[in-house]
Amino acid sequence: MNQVSEKENFLRGVKAAMPIAVGYIPIAITFGLLAKSLGIPIYVSFLMSLLIYAGASQFIGINLIVLGASWWEIVVTTFILNLRHFLMTATLSQKLEKQASRKWRMLLSFGITDETFSVSSFQSQEPLARYFSLGLNTIAFVSWNIGTWLGLFCASGLPDTVKSSMGIALYVMFIGLLIPQVKKSKSALVVSLLAIIINSLSNWLGISNGWGIIIATVFSAAIGAQLFAREESN
Template sequence: MSLIVFAGAAQFVGAGMFGMGVGGWEIVLTTFVLNFRHFLMTSSLSRRLPDNTTKSQSALAAFGVTDETFAVASMSRDEKLAPSYLYGLNFTAYTAWAAGTVAGVMAGSILGDTLKQSLTFGLYALFIGLLVPEMKRAKPAVTAALCSMAVSGALYFQPFFKMGSGWMIVSATVVGSFIAAVLHGDENE
């Protein structure tokens, strides 16, 4: 599963659902919802590919787009992102993911619970480390990030209905980015 479904969260959820004996279509649908956010991410990334990128180069680069690789690539200061750069980034993440799975299994028994827990936070520390400097640099980044946090926070804490984390991220991203696009209309970045 690690080799062809390159998406961390979906793998864990999928593995868990296999364990619980959940029906196949439900697992497939959950995977789809969980990973639909990458539709927005590649929509954004596609605009920054050089004009001469072929369709097959784009299709290959798309395989490795995850939250993490997208965060790193989209925060790159270069206006255009060469396909070779994306291959390199995605390949590094892919091998690290595979190696990390093996290392994780071996280290899992050595590391204490407290240390394991704090390392879970590491991914978010990386996201914060990528986002905060951008918010310092560009006003639309502040608007987009704060609005989407407000929306996802509101969706998470509201008591009226249950919502999967996949749809939460998708709707918060759309709203946050839309508000920033409306408010920061006449600024050239």
């Protein structure tokens, strides 16, 4: 009986992950195409999707590699970008069923993304079944890696002009993510403008691109938190 329940929960997770997979594959294909067009070795791109598994961080990572940033600048930038995962994993750990051991929690934490977290958070069933999370995370992870391989494979047959044009994909992706948030939130607009100004000032001062991104991220977020915290308190 328990085995049937675990199977059903896993299949529920697989079904819930299908919309995520549909969204992940095109973005992952873009990542593979962009990485190939920028001259990133195929094995590096593959390992980034397999081991790092963080879309925004992967796009920024290959951009920083091309710009000649040092490894520790890339690590620090990635760490700052993914600080939110501490909050997401801590939140979901409180919802997981008690049968989820420490090893289970470690396994499931690797598969948490913004999208899988959102789906898990809105599940009405309490507690959150570990096999549901496993099915959800597995399909999302597999779809991202399949998309990466498709991008890397398709890139070899594309004309050089098309490959070189993929360099704008990074900026298009972030603009596409940013505009809806800016429309809905004044704070997102202010923080975005602050980040642009601070990063531009860093470049003008001769600070490296990697550190420029780190400084812009930290200071714009800190200033934004202070400004809008005061607004809310008033």
